[in-house]
Amino acid sequence: MPAALLVSKSPPLCGELTVHGAKNSVLPILAATLLCRTPCVLHNCPDILDVTHTLQILRHLGCSCERSGSTLSIDPRGFAENAVPPALAGSMRASSLFLGALLARTGAAALTLPGGCPIGARPIDYHLQAFRALGASAEEEGGTVRCRADRLHGARLRLPGPSVGATENAMLAALGADGCTTIENAACEPEIADLGAFLCACGADLRGAGTPRIEIEGGALTLRRAAPASCAGVIEVLGQCGCRIRCGHDTISIHRQGPLTACRPVTARPYPGFPTDAMPVLLAAQLGAQGKTSFTETIFENRFLYVQELQKLGAKLSQDGRTVRLQGAEPLHAARLHAGDLRGGAALVLGAMQAEGESTIFGVKHIQRGYDNLEAALQSAGARLKTVEIPIKV
Ligand code: EPZ
Numbered sequence: 062m063p064a065a066l067l068v069s070k071s072p073p074l075c076g077e078l079t080v081h082g083a084k085n086s087v088l089p090i091l092a093a094t095l096l097c098r099t100p101c102v103l104h105n106c107p108d109i110l111d112v113t114h115t116l117q118i119l120r121h122l123g124c125s126c127e128r129s130g131s132t133l134s135i136d137p138r139g140f141a142e143n144a145v146p147p148a149l150a151g152s153m154r155a156s157s158l159f160l161g162a163l164l165a166r167t168g169a170a171a172l173t174l175p176g177g178c179p180i181g182a183r184p185i186d187y188h189l190q191a192f193r194a195l196g197a198s199a200e201e202e203g204g205t206v207r208c209r210a211d212r213l214h215g216a217r218l219r220l221p222g223p224s225v226g227a228t229e230n231a232m233l234a235a236l237g238a239d240g241c242t243t244i245e246n247a248a249c250e251p252e253i254a255d256l257g258a259f260l261c262a263c264g265a266d267l268r269g270a271g272t273p274r275i276e277i278e279g280g281a282l283t284l285r286r287a288a289p290a291s292c293a294g295v296i297e298v299l300g301q302c303g304c305r306i307r308c309g310h311d312t313i314s315i316h317r318q319g320p321l322t323a324c325r326p327v328t329a330r331p332y333p334g335f336p337t338d339a340m341p342v343l344l345a346a347q348l349g350a351q352g353k354t355s356f357t358e359t360i361f362e363n364r365f366l367y368v369q370e371l372q373k374l375g376a377k378l379s380q381d382g383r384t385v386r387l388q389g390a391e392p393l394h395a396a397r398l399h400a401g402d403l404r405g406g407a408a409l410v411l412g413a414m415q416a417e418g419e420s421t422i423f424g425v426k427h428i429q430r431g432y433d434n435l436e437a438a439l440q441s442a443g444a445r446l447k448t449v450e451i452p453i454k455v
Pocket of ligand 1: 084085088154155178181182183184185186187188189222223224225226227248250
């Protein structure tokens, strides 16, 4: 039933009030949770209709959303749909932000034109212009906006005006792009800085939110609580493979647009040489690289147990004593694999992630000896894997 307010003449106000969380900060952050692969907990969220409607959109898209007081828990792992219901899209302006989030997450988005306060024409041409610059098609037809991109790529954007919504949408879409995006003439409102802080807390490599120039490394993987100084040998080889590496005090951000290129031949040596324990994982990562290379082990005489398993995926590997030669970028297919040691087991996981189909890896206990919930870590970065119980044949 529609409500009305009855208001009478009132005395000057006095006392103490607590300011609730900002509507225009929480709405883009809620849309941004679609880019996460693990649950998000947001504190100090106001209990207002636009938030309620945004939570309904997230639930419609497959996410689970719970409120406890002013704390919202969003679990995006059930995400499965990329069209926003028209009634919800038309209920507020901020629904437009699902365009950028869905484009980054799935490469497609459909939305009826957003609603919101009728305080002006409020077109979204700047938003669509940004999406097109990132490599998407973006058309408005009959009151519905449709965006699609096979692959988003980094771009240098200059917004025609410092639009808050267009800045937020460009930030979200750019996170799904391969490579670096700069947004010039960006809006500087506090909610932009809030969105940037949330995205960085989720692992985004993003700088300048809240200033007129924002830089975003899309399609990146950022490692936190890392120790760049002690990984110099690995970082150097990843650079040879065409990765762009950015190291902070305790972070390593790795970017790569397209397939890796083969690294120079690698020989494992005692620290500070290339670490023997990183060799299996690097070799597996090289299966997708373009070119040939080789890996020589000088520490352990039986380090290459996993090579014959990777060959079951179709990997072009040949072993000659303590050297394995690799021809990369060969098509790989699913197989049943057996982990025989800790680092070799991790190599099998990386190899299977590059193979068409679903592989089964036995001997998971080897992996569990040395990796803390490898499954969840890789899932949070977008990998598709799960642990299943194998019935023991009696
Ligand atoms: C956001 O609206 C806020 N809404 C508005 O608050 C706020 O007033 C406004 O920013 C300015 O701070 C939300 O965050 C949900 P703009 P937004 O894009 O993003 C033109 C409230 O009461 N423009 O910065 O829609 C536009 O028409 C609401 O909480 C284009 O021409 O504002 C306007 O004249 C009201 N093309 C100007 O830019 C575009 O593609 C600024 O709009 C986008 C905008």
